[in-house]
Amino acid sequence: MSRLKEGQKMKNKRAEKMFLIILFGAFLILLPCGGHSAIPPTINYQGYLTNASGVPVNGPVQIVFKIYDVASGGTELWSETQNVTVTRGVYNVELGAVTPVNLVFDVPYYLGVTIGTDPEMTPRKPLSSVGYAFRAQVADYAGGGGRNPMQIALLRWYDANQTGIQFSVGSSPWGIAFDGANIWVANWVTSGTVTKLRANDGANLGSFPVGSYPIAIAFDGANIWVANNAANTVTKLRASDGTNQGTFTVGNMPIGIAFDGANIWVAVSANGTVIKLRASDGANLGTFTFPAGSGPYKIAFDGANIWVINFLGNSVTKLRASDGANLGTFGVGAQPRGIAFDGANIWVTNFLDSSVTKLRASDGANLGTFNAGSSPYGIAFDGANIWVANYATSGTVTKLRASDGANLGTFTVGDYPIGIAFDGANIWVTNSYSNSASKL
Numbered sequence: 001m002s003r004l005k006e007g008q009k010m011k012n013k014r015a016e017k018m019f020l021i022i023l024f025g026a027f028l029i030l031l032p033c034g035g036h037s038a039i040p041p042t043i044n045y046q047g048y049l050t051n052a053s054g055v056p057v058n059g060p061v062q063i064v065f066k067i068y069d070v071a072s073g074g075t076e077l078w079s080e081t082q083n084v085t086v087t088r089g090v091y092n093v094e095l096g097a098v099t100p101v102n103l104v105f106d107v108p109y110y111l112g113v114t115i116g117t118d119p120e121m122t123p124r125k126p127l128s129s130v131g132y133a134f135r136a137q138v139a140d141y142a143g144g145g146g147r148n149p150m151q152i153a154l155l156r157w158y159d160a161n162q163t164g165i166q167f168s169v170g171s172s173p174w175g176i177a178f179d180g181a182n183i184w185v186a187n188w189v190t191s192g193t194v195t196k197l198r199a200n201d202g203a204n205l206g207s208f209p210v211g212s213y214p215i216a217i218a219f220d221g222a223n224i225w226v227a228n229n230a231a232n233t234v235t236k237l238r239a240s241d242g243t244n245q246g247t248f249t250v251g252n253m254p255i256g257i258a259f260d261g262a263n264i265w266v267a268v269s270a271n272g273t274v275i276k277l278r279a280s281d282g283a284n285l286g287t288f289t290f291p292a293g294s295g296p297y298k299i300a301f302d303g304a305n306i307w308v309i310n311f312l313g314n315s316v317t318k319l320r321a322s323d324g325a326n327l328g329t330f331g332v333g334a335q336p337r338g339i340a341f342d343g344a345n346i347w348v349t350n351f352l353d354s355s356v357t358k359l360r361a362s363d364g365a366n367l368g369t370f371n372a373g374s375s376p377y378g379i380a381f382d383g384a385n386i387w388v389a390n391y392a393t394s395g396t397v398t399k400l401r402a403s404d405g406a407n408l409g410t411f412t413v414g415d416y417p418i419g420i421a422f423d424g425a426n427i428w429v430t431n432s433y434s435n436s437a438s439k440l
Contacts, residue, residue: 043094043095043096043101045065045092045093045094045095045111047091047113049061049086049089049091049115050089050261050303050304056086056089056303056304057086057089058086058087058089059085059086060083060084060085060086061083061084061085061086061091061115061116062081062082062083062084062115062116063081063082063084063091063093063113063114063115063116064079064080064081064113064114064120065079065080065081065082065093065095065111065112065113065114066078066079066111066112066113066114066120067079067101067103067109067110067111067112068109068110068112068124069107069108069109069110070110071110071123071124071126072122072123072124076112077103077109078099078101078102078103079099080095080096080097080098080099081098082097082098089303089343095111108126109126110124110125110126111124111125111126112124113125123221123222125180126180126181165202165438165439165440166413166414166431166434166436166437166438166439167197167202167204167436167437167438167439168204168435168436169185169187169195169197169204169430169435169436169437170185170187170189170191170193170194170195170207170435171187171188171189171191171435172187172188172189172432172433172435173185173186173187173188173195173418173419173430173431173432173435173436173437174186174187174188174214174215174216174418174419174430174432175188175214175215175216175217175226175227175257175419175430176217176378176419176420176421176428176429176430176437177217177218177219177224177421178199178219178421178422178423178424178428179219179224179239180219181198181199182196182197182198182199182205182239183196183197183198183199183421183423183428183437184196184197184217184219184224184239185197185217185419185430185437186210186214186215186216186217186226186227186419187207187214188213188214188215188229188432189213191209192209192210192211192212192213192214192228192231193207193208193209193210193214194207194208194210194214194217194224194226194237194242195207196208196242197437199423199426199428202437202439206242208237208242208244209244210226210228210235210237210244210247211226211228211230211231211233211234211235211247212228212229212230212231213228213229213230213231214226214227214228214229214235215227215228215229215254215255216254216255216256216257216298217257218257218258218259218264219239219259220259220264220279221259222238222239222240223236223237223238223239223245223279224236224237224238224239224242225237225257225259225264225279226257227250227254227255227256227257227266228247228254229253229254229255230253232249232250232251232252232253232254233247233248233249233250233254234247234248234250234254234257234264234266234277234282235247235248236248236282246281246282248277248282248284250266250268250275250277251266251268251270251271251273251275251287252268252269252270252271253268253269253270253271254266254267254268254269254275255267255268255269255296255297255298256269256296256297256298256299256308256309257299258299258300258301258306259279259301260301260306260321261301262278262279262280263276263277263278263279263285263321264276264277264278264279264282265277265299265301265306265321266299267296267297267298267299267308267309268296269295269296269297269311272289272290272291272292272294272295272296273287273288273289273290273296274287274288274290274296274299274306274308274319274324275287275288276288276324286324288319288324288326290308290310290317291313293312293313294310294312294313294315294317295310295311295312295313296308296309296310296317297309297310297311297336297337298337298338298339299339300339300340300341300346301321301341302341302346302361303341304320304321304322305318305319305320305321305327305361306318306319306320306321306324307319307339307341307346307361309336309337309338309339309348310329310336311335311336311337311351313329314331314332314333314334314335314336315329315330315331315332315336316329316330316332316336316339316346316348316359316364317329317330318330318364328364330359330364330366331366332348332350332357332359333348333350333352333353333355333357333369334350334351334352334353335350335351335352336348336349336350336351336357337349337350337351337376337377337378338376338377338378338379338388338389338420339379340379340380340381340386341361341381342381342386342402343381344360344361344362345358345359345360345361345367345402346358346359346360346361347359347379347381347386347402348379349372349376349377349378349379349388350369350376351375351376351377351391352375353369354371354372354373354374354375354376355369355370355371355372355376356369356370356372356376356379356386356388356400356405357369357370358370358405368405370400370405370407371407372388372390372398372400373388373390373392373394373396373397373398373410374390374391374392374394375390375391375392376388376389376390376391376398377389377390377391377417377418377419378391378417378418378419378420378429378430379420380420380421380422380427381402381422382422382427383422384401384402385399385400385401385402385408386399386400386401386402386405387399387400387420387422387427388400388420389413389417389418389419389420389429389430390410390417391416391417391418391432392416395412395413395414395415395416395417395431395434396410396411396412396413396417397410397411397413397417397420397427397429397440398410398411399411411440413429413431413438413440414429414431414433414434414436414438415431415432415433415434416431416432416433416434417429417430417431417432417438418430418431418432426439426440427439427440428440
C-alpha cells in the first residue's frame, strides 16, 4: 500500500491528511458499556483514509490511537492498537475495545492517531466537544431514558427539538461550519463578522472581523476560511483564537468554499471560476473556468474530487482535486443551492423544485430525487441521515434517511433557515431572518 495521505508532510503540519476527514467525516460517540452508573469506557470513532494520490484506501490498516491531556507533546494517558478494515476510505472503530478508556472526561482531552509506520498526525483532535457533551446523554441513559447503545452508535439517540434551541449571532447569518469543538457562523452583513459558539452549550466565544458580506465558511483542521462575497476575498482565521492569518483576493463575488485536505477551493460566481488556494499560505494554485451561464455556487469535497454546483446551469461539475481536471457535469433540479457528501454519494438541494437529488460520487449516476420542504437550501450529513434547511417562512428542516431518501421528519427552527452543519451530536442551522442559530 502506498504511504497514506495523512502521513504526508508532517513537518509542515498540514491538517490531518487522511484526515479523519473532518469533512464531517469524523464522528465520536460515547457508548454505554457495563453498569449504567459508569462513565462509558468506549468511544465510537469514524474516519476517512486516502493514499498520497487522494484515492480512498481499501483493505487492512494498523492504527494506533492515543489520548492526551495536551494538544501537543506530553505523555499519553491511554493508548491502544487496532487492525482496521477500511472500505472505500471509511473505517469505524470502538476506542476502548482493546484497552478500556478509564478517563473521567472532566478536563480537555486530545486524540492522537498514527497510521502504520507514519508519525502521529497533527494536529491532535480535541475530544472536548464530543465526550463532554455526551456525558449528559449518558446520564439520561443511565436514568432509564430507554436509549440503547445501538441507538447511540447510529447517532439516533437524541430527539430533535420541535421548537429548537436558538442562540443569538450576528445579522443575517448564512454559512456555518464546525471546527471539532465550536460552531462558526458567517454573518452576511456589511460589518463583516463571524461568530464563534461553543458547540456543547452554545456559549458565545466572540465575533471576529472579516471582509464585507461573509457568506460561506470552511474549516481546514486548524483555521477557519471565510468567503467575503462583496469584498472579493477570502479571510483565514486561526480557529483557536480568531486571529487573522491573512486575506486573499479571489475574484468577483466568492460564494462557496471547501477544504480538500491541503487546499481551499472557492467558487467565484460572477467570474464563472473556481479558485484553488494552498491552505498553508493562501498561494493561488490555479483558476478553473466554467462555461458561460454555469454560475458556480457551492462546493463539496468527496475525498478525491471537488463538486461544484452550477446554479444557473441546473447541474453539478466534478473536478479532480489533484489537478482540477473536469471529470464531468451532471444534471440535477432547478436552481441547485446546497451540496453535501455522505461518504458515497453527493446530495444537492434544488431550490425551485423543493427537492434534493442524490448522485453516486463515483460516476455521477442519478440515484433519485426526493421531496424536501419549500425552497431547500443548505444541506448536511450526520453519519446516517441528510438534513435540509428549507428557506421559507415556515422555518423548518427536513431529515431524510441517506440510504433511501425516506422522509424521517420535519422540525421547526427559526425564520428563513439557510445554512446547516453537524457537530457529531447535533444539527446546527442558521436562521437568516432571526439572527440566530438553532441547535437540534
